[in-house]
Amino acid sequence: MDKLDEICRILRDMPGDLIRGLDINFTLLQEVRLRPFRPLIIKYNGKEYFVSVRKKLTEDINDAYIVTGNDIRNTFLALSEFSTYAFEEEMRQGYITIAGGHRVGIAGKAVIENAKIKNMKYISFINIRVAGERHGCADRVLPYLFDGNNMFHTLIISPPGAGKTTLLRDIVRQVSNGCALVCGKNVGVVDERSEIAACYHGIPQNDVGIRTDVIDGCPKAEGMMMLVRSMSPDVIAVDEIGTAKDMEAVSYAMTCGCSVIATLHGNEIKNIRNNKNIISVFGRYVILKFNEYGKRQILIYDQRGVQMGGGD
Amino acid sequence: MAEIKLIGMALIMVSAGAIGCIFGERAKREIKILLSLSRCLMMFESEIRYCGTTVNEICARICAGGEMWSDFFGYISDELADNNSNTDIGMIWEKGMKLFDISKGLSIEDKEEFLRFGRELGSSDRESELGRINMYNDYIKGRLSYLEKNINERVRLCRLLGVTAGVFITILMV
Numbered sequence: 001m002d003k004l005d006e007i008c009r010i011l012r013d014m015p016g017d018l019i020r021g022l023d024i025n026f027t028l029l030q031e032v033r034l035r036p037f038r039p040l041i042i043k044y045n046g047k048e049y050f051v052s053v054r055k056k057l058t059e060d061i062n063d064a065y066i067v068t069g070n071d072i073r074n075t076f077l078a079l080s081e082f083s084t085y086a087f088e089e090e091m092r093q094g095y096i097t098i099a100g101g102h103r104v105g106i107a108g109k110a111v112i113e114n115a116k117i118k119n120m121k122y123i124s125f126i127n128i129r130v131a132g133e134r135h136g137c138a139d140r141v142l143p144y145l146f147d148g149n150n151m152f153h154t155l156i157i158s159p160p161g162a163g164k165t166t167l168l169r170d171i172v173r174q175v176s177n178g179c180a181l182v183c184g185k186n187v188g189v190v191d192e193r194s195e196i197a198a199c200y201h202g203i204p205q206n207d208v209g210i211r212t213d214v215i216d217g218c219p220k221a222e223g224m225m226m227l228v229r230s231m232s233p234d235v236i237a238v239d240e241i242g243t244a245k246d247m248e249a250v251s252y253a254m255t256c257g258c259s260v261i262a263t264l265h266g267n268e269i270k271n272i273r274n275n276k277n278i279i280s281v282f283g284r285y286v287i288l289k290f291n292e293y294g295k296r297q298i299l300i301y302d303q304r305g306v307q308m309g310g311g312d
Numbered sequence: 313m314a315e316i317k318l319i320g321m322a323l324i325m326v327s328a329g330a331i332g333c334i335f336g337e338r339a340k341r342e343i344k345i346l347l348s349l350s351r352c353l354m355m356f357e358s359e360i361r362y363c364g365t366t367v368n369e370i371c372a373r374i375c376a377g378g379e380m381w382s383d384f385f386g387y388i389s390d391e392l393a394d395n396n397s398n399t400d401i402g403m404i405w406e407k408g409m410k411l412f413d414i415s416k417g418l419s420i421e422d423k424e425e426f427l428r429f430g431r432e433l434g435s436s437d438r439e440s441e442l443g444r445i446n447m448y449n450d451y452i453k454g455r456l457s458y459l460e461k462n463i464n465e466r467v468r469l470c471r472l473l474g475v476t477a478g479v480f481i482t483i484l485m486v
Contacts, residue, residue, distance in 0.1 A: 073433060081367070081368055082368070082401045085440075088364075119437060161414060
């Protein structure tokens with residue numbers, strides 16, 4: 001199934017027909033947005049366009065197809081595979097992963113119970129974010145992460161949107177498959193939000209390597225414990241750690257002889273250094289950030305916080 | 313001439329009796345169909361309760377399970393998996409009921425209930441879904457206990473009516 005099929009599988013009625021009929025290179029499609037009684041918008045090759053009823057991209061809003069409530073309702077039904085109950089947790093989180101690893105963000109009216117989101121109703125806004133992997137983005141980082149055949153416990157730190165999950169995924173893939181620096185290792189991935197492997201019906205939609213086992217949708221702390229006990233991984237990868245429970249599980253995995261690669265929201269190594277739990281256990285810190293010109297920077301630090309390498 | 317008349321009378325009586333027997337068997341089959349449907353509903357309940365499995369997958373599993381409803385649920389599963397389909401589950405369910413004989417073995421009331429169940433399937437949260445499945449299964453159990461209690465009388469009545477009708481037609485012809 002190619003990208004177009006994967007997207008059109010959930011886009012019903014007119015939006016599906018229009019997108020299918022577009023004469024564009026679908027590998028450059030980034031987003032499809034549906035809002036009730038608003039134009040059908042796509043992000044293509046970094047630029048936003050309206051989709052016209054003549055199955056063409058346009059910048060003229062008067063020419064755009066206007067999405068109906070029925071389009072959104074039918075798209076949501078197809079997205080949830082006519083089984084709303086099966087996606088309750090995903091709906092609480094605000095997104096559903098579909099075949100191909102594409103993430104569909106949903107918004108509507110939140111149903112609150114005891115100050116927590118219980119469910120979402122009147123789903124009216126749908127944003128299909130087309131998945132894209134970056135093979136090789138970890139090439140510059142990998143040489144710093146190994147001590148012979150052993151991998152350092154590594155923490156990837158970046159603000160949202162700087163690419164830490166993409167980097168983590170590529171590290172996982174290369175460590176699992178084996179590369180010039182290291183032979184292939186068994187990798188366990190705890191993918192609480194289905195962002196790393198993007199499992200659909202239990203099958204990773206992203207390439208996470210040939211020796212990778214994935215626990216999908218499982219809380220990080222429990223997932224790490226389960227992986228250590230059941231799959232005997234050499235390396236455990238986990239996204240967005242933060243709570244004391246997560247750190248406890250990370251420590252447990254480390255004491256069991258597994259190398260841990262994790263990500264964390266943050267900006268600077270000095271901010272992370274304030275957290276004694278974190279600084280004392282990881283051997284390498286990879287900081288991703290944007291410089292003042294908006295260019296992505298990768299900085300690599302050792303356990304003491306001394307910069308080892310990196311740059312734009 | 314008399315022999316031909318006798319043969320004709322015998323044929324009428326045998327056919328009318330046979331029709332009565334067929335109706336009797338149909339009553340028995342209705343029970344089997346409802347029993348099988350009840351088992352399918354139990355599968356729906358356990359899959360939704362413990363695994364949160366989608367309707368499509370549950371239907372595919374029922375299809376593989378060799379129940380009397382296998383073909384019907386296989387059709388539903390195929391249609392739901394069809395990415396070109398612009399229909400909803402209610403329309404697919406209704407079409408399936410028209411296509412497959414199994415649902416024709418149900419009474420009109422049971423057919424209506426089955427269609428209502430299909431139209432609402434998968435449209436709400438887990439608790440409501442399970443509640444609806446349990447409610448429908450209770451309805452089927454009620455129907456089953458009623459039918460099982462009266463099945464012998466119904467079968468006997470059908471056969472008797474068949475034979476009696478045969479005799480009546482024969483008398484009329486004589």
